[in-house]
Amino acid sequence: MTTATTEFEQHWRAWHAEREAWAREPLGWLSLTGLHWLGEAEENVEGLPGRWRVDGETVVVTADSGDGYVLDGPALTGRTTLTPGEGAPGIEVRVGDRLVEVIRRTGQFALRIHDPAAPALAAFTEIPAFAPDSRWVAAGEFTPYDTARTVTTGAVVEGLEHHHPAAGTVRFTLGGAEHTVVAFGDPKTGLRLLFTDGTSGVSTYPGARLLPIGTPGSDNRVRLDFNRAQNLPCAFTDYATCPVAPPENRLGVAVEAGERDPRREVRS
Structure with missing residues (x-):
């Protein structure tokens, strides 16, 4: 168990280091x-x-x-x-x-x-994040839509809209509750979630966080590791036009995992 936990943390730290390298890009x-x-x-x-x-x-x-x-x-x-x-x-x-x-x-x-x-x-010094915790990893079931759909959301800039290709829904259990959310992207190249939760506007960015969930297996199973929930660019700058999460993806549980709100951390 100790070895598995250590390996889990090491993989998370490597991911976190990649995210911080992304933030340091000279023209990022x-x-x-x-x-x-x-x-x-x-x-x-x-x-x-x-x-x-x-x-x-x-x-x-x-x-x-x-x-x-x-x-x-x-x-x-x-x-x-x-x-x-x-x-x-x-x-x-x-x-x-x-x-x-x-x-x-x-x-x-x-x-x-x-x-x-x-x-x-x-x-810039770091992207603040919750400590990695395996209890925020969930197994999910992807159900594709019969026909392609587009989901429209608002944006952090008033008056703008974003139009997302929606591939289907993902059902999973997290924080003792069952959730069904809309997955964006393409199941052949990778799915992603835009979501909010009970930490949004408290310790994480209020508009949305992004969770890549990869491609479904042959049984349509997916792995949701909320420790890798990441900030959209608007969490770092006022000059982005990021989307907000659709109503279907507003989780009723406080997901204390993944990246925190960097500007809230500075203010506090």
Whole structure:
């Protein structure tokens, strides 16, 4: 038993170290210094060269030769049209050491600014987390939907929506109660949960945490290790547009496992 417990903890610590390496990425989520929503009128965005505006389904940047914008190799000069996908990763434009992501969310366009010298990145020390505990590991049963479904949730930014491909439901017992939740993703490549619980807004981030649960076995069984429940980027920065958990995934038990709210830990 001691060996198994030690191995369980070692695997968790390796996962936790990977998560902290993710947080330290020079142009990752902690490097964000701004989220600027664009309109149809051409404007200068504070701290950025060039001029930006929305033109129908695209974003237009007008840059001078000395502005230093680079897109996929060549420098941008004159008028360049960019077409980011709805809800997709942003189009990346480099300017010096910084990265500008051009994104589209619920029909609105924005610039997300990454800077390796961001104060939040410089101040980062760790992702707070509960100590690993095997009682927060559950066996679940995945039931696929007969036809593909899309579940719409709100976002941490008012007025935005997220549209998630839902694969089916997962039923499991945790904290002495049975739960049935909606699983997002693809059973062939990996399922995931967006959930809240009794710790949300108390010791963990209130909007949602993410739990990857992998691919179901041939018997549709899955393993839910809530010790690996992770924060979404919005737990670390105000410049993310993360989804909130759907009502079906709000667990009525306090899951004291996985990552804690990093900003709440700082405040306390």
